[in-house]
Amino acid sequence: MTDADQVDRLILRTRDLPHEVAVREVNDFFRSLPEATAWALAESRPEQIGPLDGAPPQLRYRANHLILVAAHQRLHALVESRQATLEQRRRLVTLTEMLQPISTRLDVDAGGNRVVVPEPRQYLLVDPEGQGRMIEVQGDLEQAENVAVLVPGMNNDLERVRSQSVRAKEIREEVGPRKTATVVWLGYHAPIGLTAARSTESSRAGAPQLCRFQAGLDVVKSADAKTTLIGNSYGAQLVGRAMLAGVRADRVVLTGCPGVDPAVHSAAQLTPPGTQLFVARSRGDYVSYAEQHGPDPAGFPDMFRFETDNDKVSITGHMSYFEKNSESMINVGRIIRGDLAAVTRAAKTTPEEETRVLGVSWAGPLRTLAHSEAAEPISKVFDGLAALRTISTTPSRQQALDSARKRPGSSTARTPEGPAR
Template sequence: MTKLWLADAPSLRALAARLDDVSGRLAPRVGGALSPVFGADQIARHPELAHYAERLRALRRWCEETSADLRRRAAIAEQADALALDPVEPPAVRSALVAAASGAADAALSELRLLVGARGPGPGRDEAVAAFFATLAPDTALAVALAGAALTGPLGGVPYELRYAANRLLIRQARAEAEALWLTDRVALFSRLLQPREVSAMRDGRVVSLRVPRQFLLFDPNGQGRVAEVFGDLASAVSVAVTVPGTGNNLATYTDGPGANALALHDFAERFSGGRTATIAWMGCDLPQTLPQAAWTSYAEAGGPLLRDFVTGLRLGDDVRTTLVGHSYGSTVTGHAVTAGLRPGNLVAVASPGWGVYSAAALHAPGIRLYALRHPHDVIGIAPVVSLLSKAGLLGLLATAWTGHGQDPILLDGVTRLATGTDRDLVQLGLDIDAHGDYFTTTGRSKLATKNIAHVIAGDQRPMPFGVGRDRTDET
């Protein structure tokens, strides 16, 4: 027998509107004291009516819930229609969207919601979620991921490809909402997130440049916005890097800032590793937007556990080489992720105000290889000094327990400082604001820092330490 699914957006929205209408008509009859029929006075005088009032309340609740669900499905159906013109998205996604809009995935999605609701974030839940999806047929799994995109998009344990599809759907829906409200800046912002990027990959021993759908593991347009994008094949990668940007970044700066930086880094690491690297640009927590805010520890204290849960949720194999790269305040976030229990193979601080500790031992992570990069004249060099003065009680009322990020990583024992191209500058002190970004950004003079970090990520050979001569021919 052929099933006929009602899944076109106008019909779903029309049905939702009809239910809203019914719910509105029921309201005065179940609303309590103001109700002309079933108010408290009437029910007190006629107790037999209470039975009907409760049924009407339940009916109204059902109307409201079903209406909301129909609108959710209509939004999915609209995207299925839009995808008919999309040359990049795989055809299976459109089929799955139609299935999701029709409600074909609802039972499995309810099961997933129960499973997630019963457990807190962590490896146990990630494993249960992965096991849940492993039991589903591929097309059903995709339909479930799309039907519950807001749940599955950021959820650890969900297969990467499903999260990518779910987050692209969330971006499309955010764009559609922005279009409806004539928010042209937001429409442009979300459109850019959907534009495919050229990404380097290795195929049969040769480098190829692929134009592929964007791969997001996280997308949330609310507030500053949150996003995590993958470059490369995460499922087959033997080296995985997660980059965390610094102060001033948000969804609006992502594409040309943290996203472009991670892509440039990936270009190098992908070649160094022979095509076995994935690089993730992670902006999954609120970041300070101003310099005074950047003095506060609160952003890193909140972001560190989020970063830990995100990386843990990837369920990378023990043999995968992992590297956390934090720039500026992002390095403070990575430090707090490590003190919260994350154990990457490598921790790289770039232009860091501190990992939130005054010694490497305080990270409580003896197995992690520690690296730091800082131009000698980078203005960030004064941040740890202020932090130390604060700790020593020399800042008077300005010293607070919730500001300062610890010692400069380049000064910590056990940390390898890497070359940034300015090792031989005659003046090794200064307050150059532009230099603070000159590892990934600002003036474009960032190739040496980029390639050194890429060597750490790929593990192909030792990166160039700070202060080593230019003509090094005795690589060990």
């Protein structure tokens, strides 16, 4: 039996096993292989190795780079031949950006000369088709003392998730980059638009995938590394679903949560043993107030609600929990590195108190509207306007080609450099 055949049998055998059992078997298989054999499998079977939870990260980085390059070359050829659709032109620009190095570092070559070496981006998953999915790692996942996994919310397809990569970088800087790895986990199809976000379909489908990813993380990271799972907006709904399914993490942070489940009213119902729950709700956060999917965790009697404001930055609304220098961002950094005694606690205010204007609160009416029949047509109107804005920003054929050609080695005749042995 060939090594490739063994991989096929491994994937088939572990597909329906419990997550912890499956990822351990995958990890043991690759650790038993000679190094050259393992790398050869990553090179020859990238579609199988790239998304395989439990496989060594370096192998997955290389496999997903090859998947990314192949998709880029395919779309580049379609654009050059004038056969690409509007969506394919947009995707080519996205893949070009994903192939750009995340940074550079100084090194010394064989002759003793100082050289600038590009640091390629590291992907544990690349799905370039349709809406797209990706899991990106910043930092040394296997040596980090702290690992933070960021789960984005609605409207994060492959084109729009770049802002999450920036956020992960800033979170890592806040914690202390030398001992921290951050992960952007877009391993699910996030709901696109308000209409889709009113459903729990995406989070229910994504929760098992997040559980298996976290199990795979446990077998490749340092045994002493602490993990923090961060769910923002609809991502908090998904993290909550994964917690109900038994996801493993040392600490969980939920920001701007639309609720987890109508039956969940306390952290005790949500957090598995050994997991600490931290929640943030800023003043005026309409997503939290609407409680589309259940009671807002910021109101649970047994959670830790952390402060979002300080003298420098005042957080209002739903979009600014990770703003630099805000108390919210500083507290996220403290939680990830385990400096829990320094986390500042927010006052125990209610949505009604936070939204009172001239003696009248708007949180209650918003919650009523969110659960009324009127919510669906209103959501469709907003989604229609958003779709028009997307069409207006679609790149032309020439713009797509120019973007692809900015990166050296983007020609189909040459494979761009990336993670290697």
